[in-house]
Amino acid sequence: MSGDDPMGLEIACDHNDIKSVFKPVSQLPAILALVVLLTATAAVAQTLLPPGGAILTPPPPPAPPPPSMAIPVVPRLDAMPTQPNVPARRSFGDRITDCLADGAAAGLDSGNRAAYSRACANR
Numbered sequence: 001m002s003g004d005d006p007m008g009l010e011i012a013c014d015h016n017d018i019k020s021v022f023k024p025v026s027q028l029p030a031i032l033a034l035v036v037l038l039t040a041t042a043a044v045a046q047t048l049l050p051p052g053g054a055i056l057t058p059p060p061p062p063a064p065p066p067p068s069m070a071i072p073v074v075p076r077l078d079a080m081p082t083q084p085n086v087p088a089r090r091s092f093g094d095r096i097t098d099c100l101a102d103g104a105a106a107g108l109d110s111g112n113r114a115a116y117s118r119a120c121a122n123r
Helices: 018-026 028-047 092-105 110-121
Strands: none
Touching: 092 110
């Protein structure tokens, strides 16, 4: 056994000397503590983010547009109300005439044509 080993881990050459076999085992807790410390340090370094953030982090979405500040139109009390422009409906006689012509073109007899024209004109 030589004392040249700086770590104190001696390789047992003599199989009859039991103390030399257990000498490396006595330093096992210190070696395990060192391995756990290095592993924990690497794990903590992976979870910490630099001030600028990670490289693969997408940019934040753009801000929503500001709310509209349009002032609603207030109706005047002295103004006449406006009527929406609704197209004028054709007269009942004009609608009956068109419906009778449609029924005749479809080949309806007079009884069916009268019933069809009434239903058609009232739509």
